[in-house]
Amino acid sequence: MLTKFEARSSRVKAVALHNSSTWVLCGLHNGAVQIWDYRMSTCVDTYTEHVGAVRGADFHVNQPLFVTGGDDYTVKVWNYKLRRCLFTMTGHMDYVRTTFFHHEQPWIVSCSDDFTIRIWNWQSRKSIACLPGHNHYVMCAQFHPFSDLVVSGSLDKTIRVWDISALRHRKEEVGITQDLLGTTDVVVRYELEGHEKGINWVAFHACGDLLLSAADDRTVRLWTMSGTSCYVSRTFTGHTSNVCCAIFYRNDYLVSCAEDRTIRVVHMSSGVTVQTFRREVERYWIMGSDPVRNLIAIGHDAGLQVFKLTRERPAFAVHNATQLYFTCQNKLNMYNFDTEEVTSCAVTYQFYPPTSLSCCPTTGGVMLSYASGGPQVEWIPKPLATRTCNVEVTVKGFDGVFFGGHKVAYVDANGKMCIQNVSKAGGKPQQTDMSCSRIFAGPVGCVLCQSDDKILLYQVAQHGPVAEATVPGVRYAVWDKDFSKVALIAKNTVTVMTKRLKLIASVAESSARIKSAAFDETRDVMYFTTSNHLKYCYLRNGEASTISTLKNVVYLVRAVGDTIYVLTRDGRVLRKELDNAELNFKLKLLQQSYRDLIRIIQQGKLKGQAHVGYLHKHGHSEIALHFVSDPLTRFNLAIECGAIDIAKATAMELNEPAIWRRLADTATRFGDIQLAQFASAKAGNYYASGLLALLTGNTASLATLVSTTRDDHFKLHYGMYVDDAKQRVDVLCKANQLPLAYVTAKSHGLEEMAAQVLERMEPEVATRVQAQQFYPVPKQRSVAPATENWPMLQVEESVFARLLKEPGQLDAIAQPELDEDVAAGAGWNDEDDDDALLDGAGAGAGDEAALGEIGEKGGGWDDDLDIDVSATLQDTRDTGAPSNGYVVPREHPPITQTWADAYTLPAFHVAAGSFASALHLLQRQIGLADPTPLKPYMMQLWAAVNGCRPAPNGLSAVFAVSAQPPDNETEALHAPALPNFMPVLADKLRVGYQLFVEGKFAEALDIFRSILHLSVMTVVKDDQEKATLREIMAVAPEYARALALQLQLRTLSASSTESLQLALYFTHFRLHRAHMTLALSQAMSKAYKQKNIKTAAEVARRLLEQDPPQNKAQQAAAIIAEAERNPTNAVQVDYDERNPFVMCSVSYKPLYKGVACPVRCSYCLSPTDPSYKGTLCPVCKLAMIGVDCAGLVNRI
Template identity: 40%
Template structure:
């Protein structure tokens, strides 16, 4: 067995570590003087705090306030607020390096140990020192409060561990156990004269300096680690303290030692580059975890989770020492799982949870069962236990009688094997340590070995009756046990779990950080990469796969759509999905019902399957709101549906333009009232032939040139005359002349040319169009200026536009936006067809286009 490493950081030497009590955070204090805040679940550095001069050795999170305390070689204790990202105050008093700093679980106190041979207790609310514990005659390497009692333990290089009684200090500082009293002058004077903190026991037994000491969380026991390479266990009572035993095995200085919070285990680490796990009862070493090239300096346990962290020369490692995933399997509406020393059954229809039988060979704490396989026809179970040593892997075959209860021991046959699972009602497959797969009967008798397997198999998975999935270095192979052939294969690396849908049509392949959905032929449908570990999953009735990661419940649709259902504080293992309820197991193997909102993936599924009625109902209920669903609809080509979710006017306008919904676009444009918006609306309206909206757009943007041409092509001469007057008022000669051309007003054109100093052109215009009096007047003007009079072309044609046959008041159908069946239903139009499209023109809104085509 090796460490189950969850996170590793690279940094300078780590001298102090503290877990946050509720969030997935860990603080590290470095020999470089920097304090780092890490998220060990997401594996990212959240923040840095750098105010100490020199190494920082002590670090500790407060159990409920957003603060932490640090102590360094600059003789300073600093209290930080991690929300404000700053040091809020500094405590001064120590005269040498500060080794450890810890908060009290109940009172506003900090305890610090220093090379000045003292232990100090501080009140972080009043920001002063309330006690100095003197007596050690060498560096004090560690000092800690008892979790519940008025005791302090300290470890020193003077080779002793001391237990101090601080009940006098508690009574003086916290009368009645409430708010600390403000000390008066008299009390302040008595602070060090009265026995506020007295030595209760001096523990002698180490041959060299003691580096660490820790209280047991419930029992009157201490553990200490020393430079004499020993871990010692001590017991104490009111009158005396004595050494229980020593744990020998480290071959260099023991740096740190702690009790496991949930088991009779002790963890220690050392400068010999190892972490050891000890049996507290037998005082023997259970496991040794070695780390190449790095000495260990500190060890910390999470206050409530099975999580530990160790600091070494080049960073930190966050780890677990045992697997926490419960062994379970699901058969129809029944869930079978292992809890403690029992196999239990949970009925998903009635929520009845009962014990089936008692296990004959329960697994030790650090090696829980790996998997459970159930045979409903015979009422038999296969329980597999695994270690990294293949010789120690084993499985147990349990036959549970029908009248069995939780106290009955079922008949059990135990045998060696890496994995075992059922392939038929009276046959199960076993993978042995030699990587051979064999078939066995109900008595565990080997019938035959599977042949024609041309690869080394390192794991096997259930794949239906008579079928097995074989895992090798390249991926998975689907093997037919009867025909002895490989029927399909897929390249997916390091698959840990395979979960089949109820119809066996789809399978989910779970790797460490990857989810792959395949069909029965092992053809890959979609793949999703996760930043955290993929834990478990189950299929719902619509073939949507719901799965859990370390911190989320997510969904995957075989079409390639993924999304988040909800966040998780702690990992859960999904058993089954019933409606909008997930049935799960937590790490304590306790069934948990988790309500979920499945509207997000139900909506996407309805869109994919073009179930219009369902989509309409979901839109009307308005349960789906958010940028993610809007972005999804736009990306998938359903802007007209996204339109019904959008509240932001700019987004609403963009979607309306995209799907050609001019009315909604016009409403949004009026509210936004921006030139760019009106320009885009005018362009879209012109494509659809809605000249009324085009007119409004040109008016709002004051695009007089385009507006004049619009009036010209629609035959609106009255407004053209107005445009000509507007151009004159604006001194826009070019616009005035062009509008006069559209209207056919010769006098106005001559007038514009004359006013612009184009007398020759004015003369030609007047003479050509038969305005003789104006022509003579202009000719005289030219001659008086001694300018040449241009000759009149006898072949010239008059530039007078023909009058419009009929004024166009209605819009013309150049391009109408297609209205899908979705729009028709939402607007209560039934199945009426939309405005006809021009031949050969593609609609702007493609949603459900196949369903509305006339052909």
């Protein structure tokens, strides 16, 4: 029994399976009616209108209806879409036992303990026939599958077959006579006797000539109808108590349940009991079947159960990626993937189909394993040779798999793994010490063993496991084409592991069962199917998603790109082309293949809004912005990715205060003060508008705000900045603060207003206020307002927006999908004549001038920098005590001294002005030898932390926020608030890439060196920033070394051997794929022009692997074709691409592996020949080569 679903509830007295949905209807003894989705294991709905037990239930064939009958004498018709009872039909005078719909007519048949059967028209909601005749309870009544017959069984020990054909043609007659005496249009065709006790169930066979009956005499009888007679053809015994129900199964079998707590499966022809299932406590009461899905639903004392008697999954295996062997309906089939032809042969008939199939890797023989009905393994050496498969070897066991040649491993009856050579006649099995419950195929010489909750990779030659992992409940194991990855399929999970059982990815399904899986032969993608969906999992990050829904269960057998091959349960192999727009979009997004992304966007293949959330979640809001039409969503995405213009446009469309407030905050953060003031005004946020007006010196705008607002606090506060004393006096008087109003008026020379305020005071208060001495407030200095925006944060236009506007524009980040033929600058094409590669023209003559010089090194600078310090920060310690005994407290050291004393970050020492200690730290950490290139960056960092600006109204200078509190407020130390150089490094990297593509090598070299210099002063706060900085610091020296070699190449003659060698060496730097295409194209051109056809072809093959533009691919193909005809080299070059090497950063010579061990720069790790140890690194121009250092400290 293969249980698909089980629910615990009150006693179930009625069940019915839906013919198209995965629903089961059950009537409970407590009066409830439930609909369960057995595939999702969820309760769809519950209905509680019956009073007493519900004993009859049935779904309509094609209408959203079901009918129930119960102990309240009623028959109710329900609509499960409307989720309510449509109507109730009354007429029975006792318990209703069963209710069934007719397959064509709008009829319902019901039977009752009132000794009658009734036929109802559910459209007119009336009884059209009452069939009396039984003299005891009628326990069951059903329609014939295609004839106008009704069969009924009663406790009076008789079965009656009724002819109802006249009901099709007569009009409905309603009256008391019909209810009491029945109708004359229905006649009894057969009245059958033979059971010794009352009959509980009757049913017709699908063929129409057979019917069965189950009775309290513990027997099930099979009746044959022929013409005018009906007789017992076979009686089945075996139950030890009342048989409650029986059904036909797969045409040849009977399934019955009884109060003896058993289910029996009997072969009708032979009468042999195939299998018996028993429960410990609960009694079985009712059964229903779905012949299409081969499902059986059964109700018992404690609930409901849905199960299958046999597996429907065909056993299959792929042989040599060209053939698929599978079993179906007692046949062994072979499908050829190339010709799509199927050949078959018959196998030994068994009730239980094979559970697994394994192919011999050498001869193509097949091993079939049977786990039920007597476990055994059958060896078929030559399948499909004849119409009937010849079984040569049969052993007792299961899960037989080949692990090499004719050697087979299987599990015997004792749970031990056995080894046997099936090619030798009479070969004896060898039992191992390995205990396991299942065995799966593995790489050559190995098998996978399931033992408890672990999966083990067992190597037969070593007689033991070589790897193991904890993966419980594995049912199937699927390997990729080269046996490097395996998918372990459990009930609700798929675990993908390496050959050595190291975890790659894991996918779990909460409700649906996983049926199969297959690895894509071209990508790191695994497809898998559940009961109702086809899904995929991208193995590099473990993301899984749904491709499509499945109407029927299928099993994946092979996947090649967007083409999959599936095997159905009825033995058909289907080839399907998938619409993988979502998967391809995500793959291109992860690979940063921007051109393909733009192509997918423009084609409009992605539907719905789910991908917008995916893009937003993974930090690609600028891409999601192109898919969204909802203004609020566009605004949120635009704010997140810095698209201020789009944010402003959507804010104008939404026009809500909260939206304008967010836009104002974002505009302030980006430095767009004009937009910030506009947005604040739109939002009615006059505090923010006043602050911006104050910061920019726009006193006229501030005065307007002060005069127009009704907020007295705002008027009083900001009125001081616009020198509007009258306004403040009025506000203070309004607040009844007369002394303050008088002081304000007197201090600003407003004598008249002061006199008026004085008159309003009490005499005593006025006398005290007049006794005070007043000093005039100095006139405010006029400040020129700042009419321009602040320095704006550089937010580059999105790559996607740029490509959508200009289809030929290149990505500035130079990721793999660049179109080099469009983006490459003149520097790449000066010496290459592309047409010459195809027409055979010779190499160009003349030397090339160098494109540029590397920037000269600046002069040195002193370690001790004189910086003026404010007098308030000077040391004012007094060593002597005054005569009055007062001790002057010691001044706390400045916070900058704490930075230098408490931290070992060189950037913190620079921020504190301690340049000498910063350089000393850099000597220890990176082996600093020449600090000159760092001077501008150190001064920039120090000025950013210690800068100040003058304040209006004669106030003291305002210093910037120079310190930030620690994460833990209880700590005493504060760190300097350093500028964030990470965006600057990213911008420099993009500029360097663009200059590289444009062929401006000298400028690009300066950019990449500046990245190395600025990285010394960069501080990171978390692991993500640290990883990004490490990646940048790894890319910059590689490109700097490559550019230095390219500049050296440009100083040589284009036709010289040294020029060709350097061009070939240039292709071995770790460059982006797009840049590598340029390098390979250059080397291929030089080699071809110097008649080194063989070398040019080798480079051309590498170029084709990079997916170059079409013209470059055509040139490469032409060179390869010529090399096949004439594989020669005109000149000898010192270049061996098969021997790994690194380039010396000084001499530009290769250092082959095993010949010389390179020494590296202590900072940028650039490799050089050992002879250059102790010299200044030519790449970073900062550190010494070959010096052992602790490493740069840049993490807070």
